[in-house]
Amino acid sequence: MRLSLTQENLARALASVxxxxxxxxxxxxxxxxxxxxxxxxxxxxxxxxEIGINYWIGSKIEQQGSLTVPARLFAExxxxxxxxxxxxxxxxxxxxxxxxxxxxxINGISAExxxxxxxxxxxxxxxxxxxxxxxxxAQVVVAASADEARPVLAGVYMYTEEKNLFxxxxxxxxxxxxxxxxxxxxxxxxxxxxxxxxxxxxxxxxGDASDVVEIYLDENQVMFRIGDVELVSRLIExxxxxxxxxxxxxxxxxxxxxxxxxxxxxxxxxxxxxxxAGSVKLEIKAEGEVSIMSSDSEVGGNKSSAExxxxxxxxxxxxxxxxxxxxxxxxxxxxxxxxxxxxxSACVISxxxxxxxxxxxxxxxxxxx
Amino acid sequence: MSDVKGLWQSVLGELEVSxxxxxxxTWLRPTYVxxxxxxxxxxxxxxxxxxxxxxxxxxxxxxxxxxxxxxxIHTVEYKVVGKAADTKPSHAPTTAHPAAKRSEPAxxxxxxxxxxxTLPTSPAANNNLNPRYTFETFVVGSSNEFAxxxxxxxxxxxGTKYNPLFIYGGVGLGKTHLMQAVGNxxxxxxxxxxxxxxxxxxxTNEFIEAIQKKKNSAFTDKYRGVDVLIIDDMxxxxxxxxxxxxxxxxxxxxxxxxxxxxxxxxxxxQQLLQLEDRLRSRFAMGITVDIQPPxxxxxxxxxxxxxxxxxxxxxxxxxxxxxxxxxxxxxxxEGTLTKVLADCEHRGGEPDLARVQQLLAAEVANRPxxxxxxPKTIIERVAxxxxxxxxxxxxxxxxxxxxxxxxxxxxxxxxxxxxxFPKIAAAVGGRDHTTAMHSVTxxxxxxxxxxxxxxxxxxxxxxxxxxxx
Numbered sequence: 001m002r003l004s005l006t007q008e009n010l011a012r013a014l015a016s017v018x019x020x021x022x023x024x025x026x027x028x029x030x031x032x033x034x035x036x037x038x039x040x041x042x043x044x045x046x047x048x049x050e051i052g053i054n055y056w057i058g059s060k061i062e063q064q065g066s067l068t069v070p071a072r073l074f075a076e077x078x079x080x081x082x083x084x085x086x087x088x089x090x091x092x093x094x095x096x097x098x099x100x101x102x103x104x105x106i107n108g109i110s111a112e113x114x115x116x117x118x119x120x121x122x123x124x125x126x127x128x129x130x131x132x133x134x135x136x137x138a139q140v141v142v143a144a145s146a147d148e149a150r151p152v153l154a155g156v157y158m159y160t161e162e163k164n165l166f167x168x169x170x171x172x173x174x175x176x177x178x179x180x181x182x183x184x185x186x187x188x189x190x191x192x193x194x195x196x197x198x199x200x201x202x203x204x205x206x207g208d209a210s211d212v213v214e215i216y217l218d219e220n221q222v223m224f225r226i227g228d229v230e231l232v233s234r235l236i237e238x239x240x241x242x243x244x245x246x247x248x249x250x251x252x253x254x255x256x257x258x259x260x261x262x263x264x265x266x267x268x269x270x271x272x273x274x275x276x277a278g279s280v281k282l283e284i285k286a287e288g289e290v291s292i293m294s295s296d297s298e299v300g301g302n303k304s305s306a307e308x309x310x311x312x313x314x315x316x317x318x319x320x321x322x323x324x325x326x327x328x329x330x331x332x333x334x335x336x337x338x339x340x341x342x343x344x345s346a347c348v349i350s351x352x353x354x355x356x357x358x359x360x361x362x363x364x365x366x367x368x369x
Numbered sequence: 370m371s372d373v374k375g376l377w378q379s380v381l382g383e384l385e386v387s388x389x390x391x392x393x394x395t396w397l398r399p400t401y402v403x404x405x406x407x408x409x410x411x412x413x414x415x416x417x418x419x420x421x422x423x424x425x426x427x428x429x430x431x432x433x434x435x436x437x438x439x440x441x442i443h444t445v446e447y448k449v450v451g452k453a454a455d456t457k458p459s460h461a462p463t464t465a466h467p468a469a470k471r472s473e474p475a476x477x478x479x480x481x482x483x484x485x486x487t488l489p490t491s492p493a494a495n496n497n498l499n500p501r502y503t504f505e506t507f508v509v510g511s512s513n514e515f516a517x518x519x520x521x522x523x524x525x526x527x528g529t530k531y532n533p534l535f536i537y538g539g540v541g542l543g544k545t546h547l548m549q550a551v552g553n554x555x556x557x558x559x560x561x562x563x564x565x566x567x568x569x570x571x572x573t574n575e576f577i578e579a580i581q582k583k584k585n586s587a588f589t590d591k592y593r594g595v596d597v598l599i600i601d602d603m604x605x606x607x608x609x610x611x612x613x614x615x616x617x618x619x620x621x622x623x624x625x626x627x628x629x630x631x632x633x634x635x636x637x638x639q640q641l642l643q644l645e646d647r648l649r650s651r652f653a654m655g656i657t658v659d660i661q662p663p664x665x666x667x668x669x670x671x672x673x674x675x676x677x678x679x680x681x682x683x684x685x686x687x688x689x690x691x692x693x694x695x696x697x698x699x700x701x702x703e704g705t706l707t708k709v710l711a712d713c714e715h716r717g718g719e720p721d722l723a724r725v726q727q728l729l730a731a732e733v734a735n736r737p738x739x740x741x742x743x744p745k746t747i748i749e750r751v752a753x754x755x756x757x758x759x760x761x762x763x764x765x766x767x768x769x770x771x772x773x774x775x776x777x778x779x780x781x782x783x784x785x786x787x788x789x790f791p792k793i794a795a796a797v798g799g800r801d802h803t804t805a806m807h808s809v810t811x812x813x814x815x816x817x818x819x820x821x822x823x824x825x826x827x828x829x830x831x832x833x834x835x836x837x838x
Binding site: 118 | 394415416417419485486561
């Protein structure tokens with residue numbers, strides 16, 4: 001194998017691909033990244049057997065070939081190099097990386113040993129704007145469970161309904177649902193649960209891509225293609241909870257508030273809620289004020305208030321401050337509505353304001369005090 | 370299945386020595402046999418990478434090793450089976466997953482003051498339903514058609530039509546099959562419905578565990594949040610007062626929310642004497658249906674359905690012979706059929722009557738000798754069932770407690786032995802033959818309307834059969 005390409009392209013590709021390698025594995029080749037020529041492009045691949053990435057980069061190929069090298073070392077080395085052209089060549093499982101002032105030899109493992117990263121050849125079930133999907137996912141994936149005990153909750157439920165794509169995640173303490181309006185109704189609707197880790201990886205890959213992202217489905221697996229990058233992942237089997245019946249339909253008390261202001265007072269209150277594992281109390285006055293209170297027997301206590309527009313009666317509720325800050329941090333609109341129905345019922349946070357599309361909601365379950 | 374498992378174990382054992390340990394651990398160890406039918410073996414693998422690796426690298430070795438163990442195997446298929454518990458997926462670097470760090474455990478255990486409440490998200494998937502039990506695989510006959518119709522009505526409009534649905538009948542007659550068929554049918558139409566199938570014994574155990582671990586609310590949430598609750602073997606709730614109490618409240622909560630409840634038991638609600646009155650009366654609120662032992666035609670139909678399901682056509686005389694041979698319940702029927710089919714497979718060739726007769730002869734010989742039913746045994750059985758003396762039945766007393774058993778005795782003599790009325794009359798204390806006629810007609814008339822009577826007669830019949838066959 002012999003080829004040359006720019007440091008910028010290689011470093012960017014390695015940063016993306018290197019994240020999915022497996023570190024704790026009995027099979028050393030899984031900690032490696034596959035470097036292989038593919039026609040007149042270079043393909044980098046990595047997998048942890050749950051997620052796999054194929055990343056193609058334009059390069060000047062002089063001789064075809066392939067091998068695998070330790071991902072971490074290769075990525076760190078390339079990112080330390082100055083901008084400019086890099087030459088790669090491989091002889092007998094040793095990769096030589098050469099620039100005018102640097103020359104390294106990295107011992108690798110034969111490409112034969114590397115698992116094939118499957119691609120799906122059927123037609124995409126959906127294609128949509130990469131930025132749109134990235135923003136939508138970022139608003140949802142935060143609510144997925146990090147615990148694998150209930151596999152379906154460690155995933156993002158993704159399904160279509162008429163002209164809408166729905167993304168939903170819940171860890172059973174909070175739930176986020178995002179609706180993305182599509183330009184046209186997909187020919188074939190679908191409903192799958194994608195591991196949250198895959199979605200987090202996808203959000204990063206989508207980065208500031210302005211391309212279109214295509215979604216492909218096959219039995220047990222999903223593939224996202226963004227330009228020259230393919231992300232393949234298993235799907236989670238099982239049934240997502242029937243979450244719609246959980247969403248409260250009415251509220252006894254609700255208020256509209258400036259998102260940044262609400263986030264600020266929540267963060268302040270959470271400073272005094274560490275002892276109580278994040279427990280803060282919200283008090284809503286019908287005259288138009290919300291206060292967040294927290295107390296800590298060692299540190300002290302806090303009460304922060306903000307003006308708001310209240311509908312309904314006075315109300316109060318105790319929440320985990322972290323869930324509230326998580327929810328408010330992913331809100332896109334300058335104003336949000338916060339609605340509660342009694343101390344022990346779910347509270348709903350949703351975007352509000354003129355010309356705001358009602359396409360997102362975030363539910364947080366209260367603390368019983 | 371166990372020998373298939375053993376087969377795969379020996380294949381793995383053979384491959385283990387020919388590949389490196391790391392490869393074995395990564396690619397081969399997390400696999401298992403999903404099915405092996407007609408030489409087509411399906412190997413379950415944890416992920417697509419595994420599948421491709423086996424297909425591309427080890428397929429030849431695997432196939433060779435399999436054929437060596439079992440020459441009948443001709444094709445091998447690999448299938449990704451999500452079985453997260455068995456396979457520990459290797460994790461990406463933690464830097465890639467701030468979620469893992471971000472999420473401290475839910476705070477409810479840390480704080481004595483505040484407890485995190487949860488959304489009711491219990492999965493619908495884990496409902497203990499066996500997907501094999503469907504209406505399609507249920508053979509309908511005169512003994513179960515009413516129960517079948519009621520179940521279909523419930524599956525069509527759960528929670529509204531017959532609530533609760535109470536199914537009773539003897540062992541191995543298909544109660545569990547019917548109840549699960551309702552659950553599966555409802556799920557097929559609307560897979561968001563939450564359905565819980567549980568035997569009353571598991572219900573009790575879970576309840577006790579919940580109390581011990583002080584997780585009462587989780588238990589309550591689980592059972593009161595379902596759309597359809599299917600409870601098997603209700604009779605075992607007898608004598609468990611705390612659980613009865615809990616079940617009573619669960620029942621009420623569900624019933625008020627128009628959630629469907631389906632219950633099975635070996636006796637009708639009125640006869641579950643060890644249950645509290647309030648439970649018994651509630652069980653009878655909806656519809657109560659019974660399943661009787663299948664008659665000869667139904668038994669034949671079941672045998673044919675099962676045999677066809679395994680791809681074997683049985684000659685009619687064989688079907689008839691097996692149906693006559695296994696009378697008491699469907700499990701016995703299945704057991705007998707399996708034996709016949711296994712014999713055919715083992716020795717090759719089609720099953721014929723002579724071979725089946727020979728095969729089952731030993732079984733017949735091992736059974737308790739068939740004692741021909743006598744009027745005396747019927748009197749004894751009826752008397753013991755009602756806690757009476759045989760003299761009471763044959764005597765002259767006309768108390769209601771004695772008259773009904775006496776009439777049942779005569780009814781059974783007529784129906785089980787085909788005795789003439791004068792003989793019946795003579796056997797039961799030398800009465801007039803018109804008395805015998807009257808008694809038999811009276812029971813015949815009442816038996817359809819009176820659940821208690823029917824179940825008494827059924828119970829005595831079973832005891833008679835236990836002696837007779």
